[in-house]
Amino acid sequence: MKIITIIGARPQFIKAAALSREIAKHDNIKEIIVHTGQHYDSNMSDIFFEQMSIPKPHFNLDINGLGHGAMTGQMLEKIEKVLLSEKPDWVLIYGDTNSTIAGALAAKKLHIKVAHVEAGLRSYNMDMPEEVNRILTDRISDILFCPTDTAIKNLEKEGYNNIDCRIVKSGDIMQDAAIFYTQKEQKPSIDLPKKFILATIHRAENTDEPKRLGAILEALNKIAKETTIILPLHPRTKKIIEDSSFNIQNINIIEPVGYLEMVYMLNRCKLVMTDSGGLQKEAFFFKKPCLTMRDETEWIELIENNFNTLVGAQKDEIINAYKEQNYQLNYNIDLYGGGTAAKKIIEELKK
Numbered sequence: 001m002k003i004i005t006i007i008g009a010r011p012q013f014i015k016a017a018a019l020s021r022e023i024a025k026h027d028n029i030k031e032i033i034v035h036t037g038q039h040y041d042s043n044m045s046d047i048f049f050e051q052m053s054i055p056k057p058h059f060n061l062d063i064n065g066l067g068h069g070a071m072t073g074q075m076l077e078k079i080e081k082v083l084l085s086e087k088p089d090w091v092l093i094y095g096d097t098n099s100t101i102a103g104a105l106a107a108k109k110l111h112i113k114v115a116h117v118e119a120g121l122r123s124y125n126m127d128m129p130e131e132v133n134r135i136l137t138d139r140i141s142d143i144l145f146c147p148t149d150t151a152i153k154n155l156e157k158e159g160y161n162n163i164d165c166r167i168v169k170s171g172d173i174m175q176d177a178a179i180f181y182t183q184k185e186q187k188p189s190i191d192l193p194k195k196f197i198l199a200t201i202h203r204a205e206n207t208d209e210p211k212r213l214g215a216i217l218e219a220l221n222k223i224a225k226e227t228t229i230i231l232p233l234h235p236r237t238k239k240i241i242e243d244s245s246f247n248i249q250n251i252n253i254i255e256p257v258g259y260l261e262m263v264y265m266l267n268r269c270k271l272v273m274t275d276s277g278g279l280q281k282e283a284f285f286f287k288k289p290c291l292t293m294r295d296e297t298e299w300i301e302l303i304e305n306n307f308n309t310l311v312g313a314q315k316d317e318i319i320n321a322y323k324e325q326n327y328q329l330n331y332n333i334d335l336y337g338g339g340t341a342a343k344k345i346i347e348e349l350k351k
């Protein structure tokens, strides 16, 4: 069996690392990795391939820094060429980025089967580029690997029981990664205090909206007076902050770090504050509470079980949630499959 894996953005490298390790155990499966180039700085791309021993991409399409239309369009064109020459049995795609929809669409038009890992998630906010990408990708996928029961229910609500596709509850591949790579954690090059908050901000709805980004930064500035905040800053947010008059005080901003440094910090931080999709789950995997600076989330089981709180992008709401956070949570519940997703995904692809 020949699989072409399409990846391009940071969280996809982490997910592919876990699945590629499992694929490599099967002599009868050949995986060809296509890197679209969406993320390209060495600390947004190369570092993950090196640290996590992801096989070197067979193709690097080097498409980045463009608007949605140009980026997705160029990916579609170049991925199609690769698929025509490689003729895979499956195209494997992850999540909800522009690389995801481009990979799915290129494959489907060539009648190549599409497997979508992290299918069925919904925020029900159609202003998010990710929501558009994931809905369209799900609809043209042949196997939909759902991480959670919620994802399966979302698909059922949209009538997927009457659509010709296979829906499989695989669990979450990110938990496979978290479990495996925690043994390899690496101390970052900064000094970490005993008590600190790990924060990230990169979601377009926050970075592209000065009012929201301003309120988030003001709240973090205030909280950081009391508890150190370490913020590995996504290049998107960095560019916007540099071009603006936002006043950053107290927050310890660092360059993006590799996954092994993230795991080290996740293992030791007191609290996670983020708008990332992946980090909300990692907070749970590493038994840390999370405040999510968004108005909705795809991972509602974390909210229902009080592991995560949606705090939006208003200064006072964020600060109050930080002050009121309960740190005595019982993490003894299996929400994401416990690290068995890679095995389940491969079993299904072989059927």
Ligand code: UD1
Binding pocket: 009, 010, 011, 038, 039, 040, 041, 042, 044, 045, 064, 065, 066, 096, 097, 098, 099, 129, 130, 202, 204, 235, 236, 277
């Ligand atoms: C993308 C995904 C988002 C995901 C995120 C993960 C889409 C629509 N969005 O958002 O769902 O959560 O990746 O991190 O696919 N940039 C650099 N260096 C890099 C990468 C990006 O400077 O290595 C710059 C780009 O040039 C661009 C900006 O950051 O100006 C945004 O990059 P882009 O890939 O378009 O979107 P992300 O915000 O990274």
Ligand code: UDP
Binding pocket: 010, 011, 014, 200, 202, 232, 233, 255, 256, 257, 258, 259, 260, 262, 275, 276, 277, 278, 279, 282
């Ligand atoms: N991450 C990382 N280095 C960083 C920030 C994040 O390795 O400096 C990891 C994080 O631990 C998680 C993944 O990147 O595994 C999440 O990616 P991101 O937040 O960029 O995207 P999202 O999950 O929101 O799509």
